[in-house]
Amino acid sequence: MTEMAKLPKIQDADLYDKIVLVRVDHNVVKKGKIKDAYRIDCTIPTIIHILKNGGKPILMTHIGRPKDKAAGTINTDPNDDVLPITEYLKQKYGLTCKVPEMQKLGDKGYWGIDSTINFYISELYNGEFDILYLPNTRFFMGEEDKGELKKQFGKQLAGIADVFVNDAFGSWQPHASTVCPVEYLPSYAGLLMQKELEHLTDIFSPVKPLTAVVAGSKFDTKIQPLEVLIERVDNLILGGVIFNAYIAVKYGIKIKGIDEADMKIAEQFVNLANKYPGKVIEPEYIVESDSLEEKAEGKYRTHKIADLKKGTELNYVLDIGKDAFKDQKLIDVVMKSKTIFVNAVMGFTPNFTEGTIGMYNLIDQNKDAIKLFGGGDTLQEFKNLLINTYLKALDDPKYYFFTGGGTILTAIEQGSPWKLDTLVALLNKK
Numbered sequence: 001m002t003e004m005a006k007l008p009k010i011q012d013a014d015l016y017d018k019i020v021l022v023r024v025d026h027n028v029v030k031k032g033k034i035k036d037a038y039r040i041d042c043t044i045p046t047i048i049h050i051l052k053n054g055g056k057p058i059l060m061t062h063i064g065r066p067k068d069k070a071a072g073t074i075n076t077d078p079n080d081d082v083l084p085i086t087e088y089l090k091q092k093y094g095l096t097c098k099v100p101e102m103q104k105l106g107d108k109g110y111w112g113i114d115s116t117i118n119f120y121i122s123e124l125y126n127g128e129f130d131i132l133y134l135p136n137t138r139f140f141m142g143e144e145d146k147g148e149l150k151k152q153f154g155k156q157l158a159g160i161a162d163v164f165v166n167d168a169f170g171s172w173q174p175h176a177s178t179v180c181p182v183e184y185l186p187s188y189a190g191l192l193m194q195k196e197l198e199h200l201t202d203i204f205s206p207v208k209p210l211t212a213v214v215a216g217s218k219f220d221t222k223i224q225p226l227e228v229l230i231e232r233v234d235n236l237i238l239g240g241v242i243f244n245a246y247i248a249v250k251y252g253i254k255i256k257g258i259d260e261a262d263m264k265i266a267e268q269f270v271n272l273a274n275k276y277p278g279k280v281i282e283p284e285y286i287v288e289s290d291s292l293e294e295k296a297e298g299k300y301r302t303h304k305i306a307d308l309k310k311g312t313e314l315n316y317v318l319d320i321g322k323d324a325f326k327d328q329k330l331i332d333v334v335m336k337s338k339t340i341f342v343n344a345v346m347g348f349t350p351n352f353t354e355g356t357i358g359m360y361n362l363i364d365q366n367k368d369a370i371k372l373f374g375g376g377d378t379l380q381e382f383k384n385l386l387i388n389t390y391l392k393a394l395d396d397p398k399y400y401f402f403t404g405g406g407t408i409l410t411a412i413e414q415g416s417p418w419k420l421d422t423l424v425a426l427l428n429k430k
Contacts, residue, residue: 003418004197006427010046010165010188015055019121021161022046022190023177025170025403026061032079034088036380039170039403044093046167046190047131056124058161059097060134060177061085061168066109067144074109076139086133096129102139110140113156121160137177144175154180161185166422169196170404172411174421182425189426192403199400200417202370203408206339208234211281213359215239215344219265225409226269230276232412235333237281239346239355244317246270247282252310255317257292281333285321287352288314295351319347320355325362334362339370343405345381357385364389371398375405 024043028034050057064080067073086097100120102110124132137143142153153176158164164181167190171178181187189197203210212233216222219242230236238246244255245266273280282305289300302321303314324330334340340363346355360382363371371393373379379401383390393399402408411417418427 003423003427004194007194007197007423008186008188008426008429009194010049010190013163013165013186013188015050015053015163018055018162019058019125019160020050020055020163020165021058021060021157021181021185022050022165023168023171023181024059024061024190025168026059026082026085027063027170029063029080029082029084032081032084034084036376036383037088037092038379038383038401039376040085040088042192042403043167043190046165046192047095049191050165051130055163056132057130058121058124058132058134060137060157062138062143062171062175062177063136064138066136066138073107074139074141075107076104076109076136080136080139082133082136086131089131095131097131097133098123098129099133099135102135105141108141110135112140112142112153113160117160137175140176142176150176150180153177155184157181158184163188165190166426167192168422169193169402170407172404172407172420172422174425178422179425182429187426187429189423196402196404196407197417197423199372199402200408200411202339202372202400203341203412204416207370208339209337210339210341211235211237211333211337213237213239213340213342213344213363214242215346216242219245219262219269222409223265223269225413227272228412228415230273230279233279233341235281235337236279237283237330237333237344237359239283239320239344239359240348242266243283243320244286246273246280247286247305251305251308253308254311254313256313256315281330283320283324283330283346283355284327285324286317287319287321287347287354288316289318289352290315292316292318292348316348319352320358322354322358324355325358331362335366337366337369339372340366341372341374341408343373343375343378343409345377349377349381353381353385356381360386360389364393367398369398370400372400372402374402374408378405 066075089095142149158181164185164187210233245262249266
């Protein structure tokens with residue numbers, strides 16, 4: 001029996017008249033506003049399933065990074081509040097929500113779930129509103145703790161519900177709200193979680209050739225999945241700081257903003273890539289800028305990488321040049337691919353976008369390939385830069401947009417999605 005077949009699913013849960021605690025990934029609020037509601041919309045089928053089957057949902061998500069790990073403080077800033085999410089659920093879907101107030105311990109955040117929540121649960125049970133939405137889970141002291149506080153918070157969460165559902169594919173870290181309730185409650189994977197896992201098969205067992213497009217602002221966060229990817233894929237296209245560090249090492253040039261740590265990791269990756277000749281497909285052109293703040297006339301220029309002499313010193317390299325997408329080799333690689341995985345913004349947003357537009361347009365021209373996009377920035381820029389293409393892609397069965405790019409890279413690094421702590425917890429549930 002496969003892991004997918006073993007996975008406890010919400011379709012098999014008895015939800016009638018039950019309080020259902022649901023972990024979602026609604027981490028879409030920035031500075032008090034919703035940047036992109038896609039991750040909320042994706043969880044609606046699970047929420048509606050619970051309501052239609054007589055369940056009473058309590059939702060929870062993390063937002064941002066309110067914890068100062070060095071100081072041990074938690075900033076319960078209203079800009080990281082769940083209220084914009086509850087307002088969105090009401091306006092778009094007509095779902096009424098309440099957010100319970102919790103006791104705060106100064107700059108340490110919320111101590112845990114206090115007894116006042118019983119009043120809200122009673123109202124939820126009586127149908128006075130549709131959803132009880134807990135405050136940002138990272139406002140609670142136990143959420144990211146690794147010891148007793150984590151256990152206590154996990155027990156408290158389990159204590160307010162009858163059933164636990166994990167629908168937060170993007171929240172792969174083993175925090176209190178993602179793994180602890182499984183220890184105490186009947187627990188199931190939500191509909192979105194199942195859908196994401198099914199599409200991950202297209203990465204782990206792809207129709208070949210498989211091309212991966214990966215970018216990032218730091219090499220150290222991507223090096224391990226890249227080391228696995230280069231073995232699995234037929235072609236690997238790099239962008240962002242990762243690509244800058246790669247070409248700096250390979251061609252002996254200096255690029256402003258690339259630190260020594262990235263150079264050392266890039267050297268390690270270049271040595272590995274040499275064992276797989278031809279797999280790393282290099283866009284031929286890069287855009288150098290004198291400023292990070294603007295794209296000002298006369299202060300940026302395009303270079304052909306092959307023309308740069310060893311020892312050349314460049315200012316900030318902030319984009320892939322648009323002429324790169326006239327290169328027949330790059331065109332052939334993308335157009336002949338049967339599966340394309342994209343976790344990349346090719347330029348430094350919001351001013352340097354030609355590389356991202358060029359790459360996404362080229363990928364879209366391949367109508368036969370399965371196209372898998374992951375990561376918040378990746379989806380956001382697709383939507384911002386190519387809105388018509390994005391809207392068509394939402395209804396195109398050849399496209400799939402994952403809600404968690406980091407989860408995919410972690411699964412790739414571990415060699416299987418079934419090694420993720422959140423899924424291990426569900427699979428091991430007795």
